[in-house]
Amino acid sequence: MRNWSNNYWLLALGLPVDPFLPSQSLSGGQLTRLALHQLFQPDYGYLILDEPGNHLDQQGKRWLIEQMRRFDGGILVISHDRDILRCVDCILELNSLGVRHYGGAYDVYAEQRANELASQERSIDHVKTQIKQMRQTMQKNREKAQQRAVQGKQVARSGSQAKILLNNMKQDAERAGGARESNQNRQLAQVQDQLSKLNKQHEMLKQQSLFLGKAEKHASRILDVIEVRLLFIQRENDITFSIHFGDKVRLSGANSSGKSTLLKAIAGRLSPLQGHIQVRTGLCYLDQHFTLLKNDKSAQENLEFFCSHLTEKDRRTLLAGIGLRRERAEQAVATLSGGEKMKVAMLAISHQPGNILLLLDEPDNHYWRKERRRRTEKRRQKADF
Incomplete structure (x- = not known):
């Protein structure tokens, strides 16, 4: 009876019907199925599965997903396989910024992530526009200060106003201009820091690019x-x-x-x-x-x-x-x-x-x-x- 039971499970798992066959003679997919079968059988309360879909063929993948759905306990699965991720209750994404919780399975996650990416890109564009406008304003202020300095020199040469009065006016203008530019530089640095943080977040969300080499096709x-x-x-x-x-x-x-x-x-x-x-x-x-x-x-x-x-x-x-x-x-x-x-x-x-x-x-x-x-x-x- 025991041999019959073993043969039944071996057949159900798509394995050779030989319980004494060395495991090293099995393929990667067969070994994966056997290991997963052992995990799903005992009365475990929680399973941690690291890339369980690796090496499995389509039939093996369907079997795995069905086992996950039937399992009464909890499962924490690490996977990049979308078929597997479509049968989970929620997704936790781990990156250098920390852990982010997304409610729902893969399709919900993908939609939320796409919305986040679009929102970040809009924020980045807005901050870049801010930086451009601030730099333009600072440049205009410098040009105005230079124009006032030239005008002050012309008035001094004409002798129409007392020299001590002109010196006081020049010092007041330089102090005001210096304080204004210092404040503007501080604001610019803050906005640039905001842009840097947004860019780092954007790097985590945007899709990676795997550039493969190209070659011309020949008939050989x-x-x-x-x-x-x-x-x-x-x-x-x-x-x-x-x-x-x-x-x-x-x-x-x-x-x-x-x-x-x-x-x-x-x-x-x-x-x-x-x-x-x-x-x-x-x-x-x-x-x-x-x-x-x-x-x-x-x-x-x-x-x-x-x-x-x-x-x-x-x-x-x-x-x-x-x-x-x-x-x-x-x-x-x-x-x-x-x-x-x-x-x-x-x-x-x-x-x-x-x-x-x-x-x-x-x-x-x-x-x-x-x-x-x-x-x-x-x-x-x-x-x-």
Whole structure:
């Protein structure tokens, strides 16, 4: 009876029906499901889940969301996956400014955040206008003071008024002008400080920009996979396909279907049981754990290693676009979050010189999924309007 129960749960989780199978032989998605299943079974009052959607296929994602909805206790989930965030009661956003509470799930959060961003941009524009007007007023006052000084010298040369009276008038005007400019400088400094704080808040709210390298599309074929059969992949037919330069191909399949194994074979890290793989260009493989990055080096140093043809200014501009500015760009990669490591890795591999075939294994782990699709759709809607 116990064996039947084990087999039932293994089947329900999409795992091999062998309770003695070593866990290291499972895929990343299968391991994630198994770990989550163990958490949801005991009578816990509260769960803390750190990026639970990583490595899960669509079926696994639906299973996770259903388990979260059925769970009677509380859940604190750290996630950038919008499907998961749409089934929560509220969102807490943590950044360098502190913790901000947003009532409701992701769509409510996104609307509130967009309204905050628009309000901040209006405030920034208003403060910039204030600063411009204050500087114009200060310049006009200086010009008037200079004109009065010239007029005073002309009166002194004419001898129409007593010299002692003119000196008193000059001193009074200089004191009044100095006090006025000091007051104006103090007010200007306050408004500039307000602008600085608004800009810092705006940096936290605005979307980051991940600038990927571009290349012209050619007709040449850069990859041939011919009648390949791989270890651990059970298929009726051998794998055969080709990729041309400029093609963007999505490799889909359920957890444990062999997606990562195929990428490793193309990258030359595994040998096929039969068949032939030919790569006709440079190749860069980004695995699920971003092991191409050197953890003891900074983001700036990693980018310099992979993209030495870029200037330091260009590298810092790219890193600033993903939120790594100034001293943060000099931090060791080991101290960065999973999402930050992914962005640094994407910058590094996409800006290498020459024609490169990129192999990306779960590149959206730790990241806002569908962000690029959402931005494209938003631009299309504006164009249609």
